[in-house]
Amino acid sequence: MEHHLDRRVILSEDSEYKNLYKWSLQELDEEGAKVGRDLVPWVWGLDFTATELVYNDGLTIEPDYSSDDEEMPIVTRKRRRIRAKLRPGSPQEWHRNRHPSYSMFGTDRTITAFELSIEPLAEDEEQDSCRVWGSVSYTMDIDFRDETTDDAVTFHLYVRPETFEHYVRTVLAAEVDAAVLYVKRVAGFYSDWSPAISTDNIKVLTGNEKDHPVELLDGSEIVPPRLGEVGEVSLTLVRKLTFEQSAPEADEDDDWQDELVEVPPDKALVAAQRSAKANVQTVALLTSLGIAAWVIAALLLLILVT
Structure with a gap:
């Protein structure tokens, strides 16, 4: 050896x-x-x-x-x-x-x-x-x-x-x-x-x-x-373990938003929103009536002249 x-x-x-x-x-x-x-x-x-x-x-x-x-x-x-x-x-x-x-x-x-x-x-x-x-x-x-x-x-x-x-x-x-x-x-x-x-x-x-x-x-x-x-x-x-965590899908985001919508709204806020909507509708109605009155007056004046 x-x-x-x-x-x-x-x-x-x-x-x-x-x-x-x-x-x-x-x-x-x-x-x-x-x-x-x-x-x-x-x-x-x-x-x-x-x-x-x-x-x-x-x-x-x-x-x-x-x-x-x-x-x-x-x-x-x-x-x-x-x-x-x-x-x-x-x-x-x-x-x-x-x-x-x-x-x-x-x-x-x-x-x-x-x-x-x-x-x-x-x-x-x-x-x-x-x-x-x-x-x-x-x-x-x-x-x-x-x-x-x-x-x-x-x-x-x-x-x-x-x-x-x-x-x-x-x-x-x-x-x-x-x-x-x-x-x-x-x-x-x-x-x-x-x-x-x-x-x-x-x-x-x-x-x-x-x-x-x-x-x-x-x-x-x-x-x-x-x-x-x-x-x-x-x-x-x-011993090593690795966990894969993916980002949430789009439909998961939609569900998350739906959950927020389903939350009961505040009553006072709802009442104020309805009142504001009614006021807007009233103003729009009065504006429409004023325009109609001016149109009628113009037609009467045209008839008298002729």
């Missing part, structure tokens, strides 16, 4: 800012020149967003290889888990194009294979927990063919059975529109020192000292953290 590492990784206790950090990890090229900046453990929070959720329900029937009996008993093991493919960053970070980039120590390759595995706790366990595992890309000869495995990081979340069952029901019912994993104080995650609580680049040191070595100083008692423990973790499942 050949792991794909391009640079050496060393632990250095020569720090320019002793009050900020006393040691760091550094990458060296083939000529021994330092590449990049000093890298120290990253203790702040990081987000990962799920791009896929899968529920697996598996059954295995096999000999109990852990048994001390000469004739190993046959045991049935059932393994249920929820798997999620992840991408670094939260939806907000992707919207702003500010999500961090990850790579293994000793490489420039961007890690793209991130996963989350959710499983119920074993019967003898009570405390929820989270651990992280990773592997540097390697090439292996399988059946006379070279097969390459990419750099990978997987978070393992172990929860109480009732919590796991809730997650299973939610996934099977397709009641999840988004899922975000938040982790903090992840052993094995490094970045350059900064007063900010966000970073653009994370370097990963896996838990396999043989396949992912770090050169230590003679007599040094410092053990650089490797992938394993996760100090803080939260998983948020989001």
